[in-house]
Amino acid sequence: MTPGMTHIKPRQLGAEIFQVSTGSSEPIYRQLIEQLRRLQAGGQIVAGDAMPSVRDVASELGVNPMTVSKAYSMLEAEGLLVRRRGLGMEVAAQAKGHSDLASRLELLRPSLERIALEASQLELDAKSVITLLTSILKGK
């Protein structure tokens, strides 16, 4: 491709964008839905990106295709994905796109409040919790 010539062609996303824990009590299809919402809010997937096929995701994760399909369908109903008949799903143009930092932090707030509740039940001081979280965040 000649430098200076930019092909604005949609990206094909791979099945590895998803990570599920089958042991969790959270339903798999819901894990997929919430991950995709975050990836979209974080700007890691953008309008026009082609989603990995239902079958690819299903075989990669070792789950039934219908489980993935259910997640895709609900994301389509919610407007985050659009179906291209016979071609697959892609990220909707309508999708709000990369949110600003404050909005994204707000999406994390409920999870952090849960942490705070658990920490208080465990009688953990703020410093210990922060230290551990910092090391986990840095380790990634």
Add this chain to the structure above:
Amino acid sequence: MTPGMTHIKPRQLGAEIFQVSTGSSEPIYRQLIEQLRRLQAGGQIVAGDAMPSVRDVASELGVNPMTVSKAYSMLEAEGLLVRRRGLGMEVAAQAKGHSDLASRLELLRPSLERIALEASQLELDAKSVITLLTSILKGK
């Protein structure tokens, strides 16, 4: 326990020790079980403490008494609670009791790892996350 201070009569715990979110996909009975485990590891409930009655907890939380009863039964099977016929449940003497700081932190690690995953999907930097968590922990 402060030396010189003797527990003569067991403490009666109130239903407010539990907080559940009925909207969550996590089963209510499991929320109850995990909260009680944390309260016990954190030393906030100790051997001999009388648990609030199934009926009180159920009405306080607005859930079905069977749900609370199921949690209590599973905690009894696990050895954390014991059933005192005619008196209700109390925290078992056998219960390991207050764990050390490192052990309690380990109980929080899975939740923190989930936070790290969500944060990375939201493209949030460590500093912002730490700042928000700190403010939430301090606010409590």
Add this chain to the structure above:
Amino acid sequence: MTPGMTHIKPRQLGAEIFQVSTGSSEPIYRQLIEQLRRLQAGGQIVAGDAMPSVRDVASELGVNPMTVSKAYSMLEAEGLLVRRRGLGMEVAAQAKGHSDLASRLELLRPSLERIALEASQLELDAKSVITLLTSILKGK
């Protein structure tokens, strides 16, 4: 029941509120969804009414329970139904309720426009179409 004493108890809806044509190309679950939306807009089902169980509807219609469940889930996601854990689904309080005549007519407009298109392709005059529709409407 003593006259003058009114029990405001929620009504239990029967499976016969639904009619599906399995031969149609419109998916069964979607037929169910759209029928329920109309019944609600028409005020024939109101907030608090208990929906017939998934199993009842499935056996009455001769379809798989998952098909009915899918319709119920999507109506729940859309806010028209709420799930009462262990008890079944009921019409949401939030549901807008009986719409006014003009709004309900608007819900019928797309179908009527389709009729107009088909009639024009069949070279049918307005009078004949109106006459036939009138007889069908009266026959009900």
Add this chain to the structure above:
Amino acid sequence: MTPGMTHIKPRQLGAEIFQVSTGSSEPIYRQLIEQLRRLQAGGQIVAGDAMPSVRDVASELGVNPMTVSKAYSMLEAEGLLVRRRGLGMEVAAQAKGHSDLASRLELLRPSLERIALEASQLELDAKSVITLLTSILKGK
């Protein structure tokens, strides 16, 4: 056909004879098939008329050429169209031709019965429905 008026050369139909809604759950190829059946029953297309090319219809409607091709093939199998090698499809001589009014009305009956069902679910009175349909039919 007016006496004295002779069709010497077949008419070339344009792609605009078709109208599809891609959002509908009704398959596009079926929408095409049914529209053509109606146009033929209504006498708007007659034996010998040349159908617009698959490519024209596809680009005009924004659908895949295979979809149009499939509809044409099924109409050919049904005998309504014939394939003229190198020239495209045309309306078959064998086609029954313009049906009488009663027959055409019967083709519309199923759609009207659906209207009646929807109207009853919306608790709409016959008069309102008739009034709206009349205005739509007149407006066209």
Add this chain to the structure above:
DNA sequence: GTGGTCTAGACCACT
């Protein structure tokens, strides 16, 4: 009893 989730597998519509 209620609905929810998941699987395995079939068939369909569309590219």
Add this chain to the structure above:
DNA sequence: GTGGTCTAGACCACA
């Protein structure tokens, strides 16, 4: 190849 729909049947969470 893509996703959609449906079935039959299993197991779970909750009342």
